[in-house]
Amino acid sequence: MNKVMFFAHLRDAVGEESVSVDLTGKTVAEAKAILSEQHGINLETVMTAVNEEFAGDDDVLSDGDVVAFIPPVSGG
Numbered sequence: 001m002n003k004v005m006f007f008a009h010l011r012d013a014v015g016e017e018s019v020s021v022d023l024t025g026k027t028v029a030e031a032k033a034i035l036s037e038q039h040g041i042n043l044e045t046v047m048t049a050v051n052e053e054f055a056g057d058d059d060v061l062s063d064g065d066v067v068a069f070i071p072p073v074s075g076g
């Protein structure tokens with residue numbers, strides 16, 4: 001089982017700060033597709049962190065990994 005955390009507007013769209021989902025053996029790209037479908041959100045342009053380290057779309061998730069989706073930040 002994996003804890004998936006959402007930040008900024010993603011948290012508002014999902015309605016929760018985090019959810020528990022079994023993503024073991026899935027790539028980050030597959031996890032994004034699954035969660036996008038389940039929650040009706042777009043995760044194509046977000047940064048992904050796994051266990052507090054940035055991860056690429058080809059990284060494979062293990063049981064117990066904590067996944068965080070962080071939207072791009074703009075400011076000035």
